[in-house]
Amino acid sequence: MRTIKAEEISRAVAKLCIDANYNLGEDIVNEYKLAYQRENSDVAKEILQQLSKNAEIAKEDQVPICQDTGMAVIFLELGQDLRVVEGDLYQAINQGVSAGYTEGYLRKSVVNDPLIQRKNTEDNTPAVIHTEIVPGDQLKITVAPKGFGSENMSQLKMLRPTDGVEGLKTFVLKVVKEAGPNPCPPIVVGIGIGGTVEKAALLAKKSLLRPLGVYNDDEKFKNLEQELLEEVNRLDIGPQGLGGLTTALAVNIETYPTHIAGLPVVVNINCHVARHKEVVL
Amino acid sequence: MAKVSLTTPVTEEQIRSLEAGDKVLLSGVVYTARDAAHKRLVEALDEGEELPFAVEGNAIYYVGPCPAKPGEVIGSAGPTTSYRMDPFAPRLIKEGLRIMIGKGERNDEVIDAMKAQGAVYLGAIGGAAALISKCIKEAEVIAYDDLGTEAVRRLLVEDLPVICVIDSQGNNLYRRD
Ligand code: SF4
Numbered sequence: 454m455r456t457i458k459a460e461e462i463s464r465a466v467a468k469l470c471i472d473a474n475y476n477l478g479e480d481i482v483n484e485y486k487l488a489y490q491r492e493n494s495d496v497a498k499e500i501l502q503q504l505s506k507n508a509e510i511a512k513e514d515q516v517p518i519c520q521d522t523g524m525a526v527i528f529l530e531l532g533q534d535l536r537v538v539e540g541d542l543y544q545a546i547n548q549g550v551s552a553g554y555t556e557g558y559l560r561k562s563v564v565n566d567p568l569i570q571r572k573n574t575e576d577n578t579p580a581v582i583h584t585e586i587v588p589g590d591q592l593k594i595t596v597a598p599k600g601f602g603s604e605n606m607s608q609l610k611m612l613r614p615t616d617g618v619e620g621l622k623t624f625v626l627k628v629v630k631e632a633g634p635n636p637c638p639p640i641v642v643g644i645g646i647g648g649t650v651e652k653a654a655l656l657a658k659k660s661l662l663r664p665l666g667v668y669n670d671d672e673k674f675k676n677l678e679q680e681l682l683e684e685v686n687r688l689d690i691g692p693q694g695l696g697g698l699t700t701a702l703a704v705n706i707e708t709y710p711t712h713i714a715g716l717p718v719v720v721n722i723n724c725h726v727a728r729h730k731e732v733v734l
Numbered sequence: 735m736a737k738v739s740l741t742t743p744v745t746e747e748q749i750r751s752l753e754a755g756d757k758v759l760l761s762g763v764v765y766t767a768r769d770a771a772h773k774r775l776v777e778a779l780d781e782g783e784e785l786p787f788a789v790e791g792n793a794i795y796y797v798g799p800c801p802a803k804p805g806e807v808i809g810s811a812g813p814t815t816s817y818r819m820d821p822f823a824p825r826l827i828k829e830g831l832r833i834m835i836g837k838g839e840r841n842d843e844v845i846d847a848m849k850a851q852g853a854v855y856l857g858a859i860g861g862a863a864a865l866i867s868k869c870i871k872e873a874e875v876i877a878y879d880d881l882g883t884e885a886v887r888r889l890l891v892e893d894l895p896v897i898c899v900i901d902s903q904g905n906n907l908y909r910r911d
Contacts, residue, residue: 517810518864519812520799559800689910
């Protein structure tokens with residue numbers, strides 16, 4: 454059985470936290486430029502230009518793209534034939550987050566208890582970790598720092614099965630409209646449909662890891678993603694909510710089978726600083 | 735839509751002349767405060783205590799910056815979502831606060847207070863935090879140090895690019911229909 458040292462995992466996580474916060478994905482940067490060409494309002498154009506410039510500065514100076522460097526959401530795909538040695542897996546992950554957020558001069562935005570004490574943990578731990586056991590002997594780590602301007606605008610709805618596609622569309626458009634300027638548009642809309650409450654939420658979050666330009670494998674859902682993107686962009690929320698054609702950069706849907714009586718839907722909003730970096734160890 | 739250069743502190747007259755849509759380059763001192771600091775500021779007012787800075791004629795920027803790298807003044811420093819400060823803002827506006835800088839909607843109580851007292855809400859570009867930090871020339875924590883990134887800071891800014899989103903008449907760029 455292949456082994457991997459916990460320390461190696463920590464180091465990889467620290468690097469990914471910094472990389473994700475400094476270097477915006479090329480897919481997003483390119484989309485800013487395409488959106489700039491499509492827009493016809495001056496304000497929208499200027500904002501998109503500033504976003505491009507901001508991403509450039511962050512990359513060049515190696516500083517965070519956004520001051521909200523997020524809560525670290527981490528997806529693991531752990532091969533069943535790989536064994537972690539010399540340490541505990543989740544501890545290793547959190548040590549990596551702590552090191553990355555400290556060494557990278559990233560903002561520490563996590564509080565210890567959500568309701569009463571709300572004391573900053575000072576090193577951005579703990580991370581939110583989702584683990585999937587998969588065939589093979591490798592470990593894939595994806596770090597997706599999640600800002601809360603957009604996270605706060607996310608919503609859940611248990612639709613009736615008969616609400617169908619129209620019910621889904623109505624709900625998604627309502628969520629985006631209510632979010633308005635708050636989640637720093639242009640946004641990425643992640644939609645999880647099916648399963649149970651927590652499954653739908655996880656699917657929505659996972660859909661945000663998709664690079665721009667990659668659609669759902671199923672033609673039906675790919676078409677729905679494209680229809681929804683068009684409809685969202687007709688809402689005229691626009692960059693920063695000041696009007697324009699670019700309210701969203703993408704709408705991503707992930708689905709799972711569900712119960713005969715239910716149609717759970719979670720809409721998880723991400724901002725234009727749609728960060729995620731991955732590595733396979 | 736005018737292009738305006740403005741330096742803090744400001745007078746009511748200067749603020750009343752701004753219109754929603756104006757592009758403003760803001761210079762001078764601005765103070766930072768987020769939810770936790772706002773709660774303390776308003777509690778201090780309730781207790782009849784003095785605030786850590788004079789609100790009258792001044793500007794509050796809703797931001798929790800990243801730590802400064804060695805040799806830098808401040809880390810990335812873009813706006814946070816403003817509605818979380820809505821329960822506290824009218825009180826500060828009554829004390830003479832003239833400028834709020836953030837991103838996202840404000841509620842009617844805040845807008846009513848802005849109209850009554852003469853205050854504006856300026857939008858900075860959410861997420862453009864590296865770019866914005868270039869306009870910050872000095873930064874110093876002046877209160878609530880224990881709040882970390884949420885402490886109150888005194889910033890000296892130069893030509894901070896913002897848009898007048900809600901003016902003192904209540905005109906609101908976010909509500910266009
Ligand atoms: S929503 Fe995104 S871009 Fe806006 S402040 Fe939060 S992390 Fe930054």
